[in-house]
Amino acid sequence: MAKLAMKPAADLAAVRRVGIPRALLYYRYGRLWRSFFEELGREVVVDAPSDRGTLETGDRLSVDETCLASKLFLGHVAALARQGVDAVFVPSLMGYGRFDTFCTKFQALPDLVVNAFAVAGEQVRVIALRVDEPGGQSEEDAFMGLGVRLGASHKETRRAYRAAAAAQRAYDEEMAREQERLVKSLSKxxxxxxxxxxxxxxxxxxxxxxxxxxxxxxxxxxxxxxxxxxxxxxxxxxxxxxxxxxxxxxxxxxxxxxxxxxxxxxxxxxxxxxxxxxxxxxxxxxxxxxxxxxxxxxxxxxxxxxxxxxxxxxxxxxxxxxxxxxxxxxxxxx
Ligand code: SF4
CATH class of the missing domain: 3.40.50.11890 (Rossmann fold)
Structure with missing residues (x-):
């Protein structure tokens, strides 16, 4: 009997407004994440920079042992939920190699968010994405899977990912170049x-x-x-x-x-x-x-x-x- 190929479900196709918390690795991968969703026609909402209120909300949602940065992250998720986004993007990043791993907090982030809000009796829809290169899931693979869930074709997703990765690369290179220029001018x-x-x-x-x-x-x-x-x-x-x-x-x-x-x-x-x-x-x-x-x-x-x-x-x-x-x-x- 011929095997039927299972087509991944486009379960996120109806998500039009995507929230991205201005916290944690947004400060490292923000261009990549934002451009990817925008390339696929989504409206992206990045919430306002942290303030005392963000921390107080995140603190209320967290257990005491949570680090300050993760508390701020939860405060940002809550701010986006209040702004009525359809879902909040919460990636889970494991790493890029044996000695190139991320802190375990990033690995557990989607579960942390869902559970913290459930315990508080609140709900937030999370778009998770898992990058785990040592485990065989590259960044590109992860975004390819996400694009399909958003209802895009493979071709559209690949184009969106490549454009987003290029935007992030250009930004990182510019930041590094700018600092190098500054160091050079100081040394003169x-x-x-x-x-x-x-x-x-x-x-x-x-x-x-x-x-x-x-x-x-x-x-x-x-x-x-x-x-x-x-x-x-x-x-x-x-x-x-x-x-x-x-x-x-x-x-x-x-x-x-x-x-x-x-x-x-x-x-x-x-x-x-x-x-x-x-x-x-x-x-x-x-x-x-x-x-x-x-x-x-x-x-x-x-x-x-x-x-x-x-x-x-x-x-x-x-x-x-x-x-x-x-x-x-x-x-x-x-
Ligand atoms: S515990 Fe992890 S997430 Fe928290 S500040 Fe340290 S590295 Fe960042």
Whole structure:
């Protein structure tokens, strides 16, 4: 008897307004995700940047042990649900290789969202997508499957994925190029004219979320410092470089941050290591950085759901003051 090929169901064909939470890996893959849905004719709603209300809502939906970044994510999902989107995009990202994995929080994210809302007696429709290259599901495979569920043909989906991947690549390259230009122009200045240069090393959703890293960036700039970001870099290059530091750290983002830190070390006066409490990968990687990367002062900042960024500005100001004195020859010569 001839086998009947099962055609995947277009169960998401009626979804027209797709919400994308402005949190977690949106800060890394936002262009890819957004363009993919738009290429397939969907209206994409990205909610407003985080604020105190986002955190309070996410905190209410979470168990205590949840990290601040995941709490913010839940707050963003709730904001999109209030805006009446048909479904919220919540990818599950496992990794791209044995030592290029993501934190387990990203792997469990669709289940976390569905369960957190169910426990609160609320409902949210989730569009999940699973990228697991070591397990045989590449990013392209995952999007191909999603396109079919959205009712698009294979050809339309492939075109949409390729356009979206190109948009993300172009954005990443531009960010890396811009920072490289800045580093080059700083290195051409006479030492006396060079502004204090600080490298902020943090997961992108910590570094660039205005409610979290934005406070640090503003405080640094208000003190006249030039700010570099460890994640705005050539990812393939820094990932490779990270193997000089460790061959066994499994998390891709921490690896890239370490590689970037090694590459930019000689160009900066100080480093701000920033983390969202309680973060397993950062607690291990940041400890290793503090113990093994020497020669530049490091300020470690941990932001939690209770205190938020209270006190962060004062710590950043003191750090910059100390570095400025050091640059002028130290306290004895100031
Ligand atoms: S890496 Fe840390 S901050 Fe990011 S999701 Fe995982 S536990 Fe949370």
């Amino acid at each position: 200045l006479p030492a006396a004219d060079r502004p204090l240069t600080i490298l902020v090393a943090a997961h992108p959703y910590v570094a660039h979320d205005p409610f979290v890293g934005g406070v640090v960036e503003d405080a640094l700039r208000a003190q006249g410092a030039c700010v570099l970001f460890a994640d705005e870099t050539d990812r393939a290059r820094v990932l490779k470089r990270s193997y000089d530091f460790s061959r066994s750290i499994p998390w891709i983002v921490n690896r890239e941050l370490i590689g970037s830190l090694l590459m930019l070390h000689e160009h900066v006066d100080g480093i701000v290591l920033m983390s969202a409490y309680p973060c397993g990968p950062d607690s291990m990687a940041d400890d290793a950085i503090e113990r093994c990367i020497h020669g530049k002062p490091i300020l470690t900042l941990t932001v939690d759901a209770q205190t938020g960024t209270a006190g962060v500005e004062t710590r950043v100001e003191s750090f910059v003051d100390i570095l400025s004195y050091q640059k002028k020859g130290g306290y004895l010569n100031a």
